[in-house]
Amino acid sequence: MPEPTDHDIRERAHRLWEQAGKPEGREDEFWHAAEQELRNEDKSNPMRTPDTL
Known part of the structure; x- marks a missing residue:
């Protein structure tokens, strides 16, 4: 999986913020x-596949 996108991070951060x-x-x-x-x-x-073997 590629690096998390800003959108993904923003959504997760918002959920964490609400929970707190x-x-x-x-x-x-x-x-x-x-x-x-x-x-x-x-x-x-x-x-997930390893980056290197």
Whole structure:
């Protein structure tokens, strides 16, 4: 799977923000958390093919 898109990260960050009670001033924190979650999901995907053999 390619790198997560800004759209994917934005959607995930918004969900995380809502789950946290919509705190103000922590946009970067949620963006980075969402980006990391999406990257980790890709690494744990059993359908993912290794970049190198």
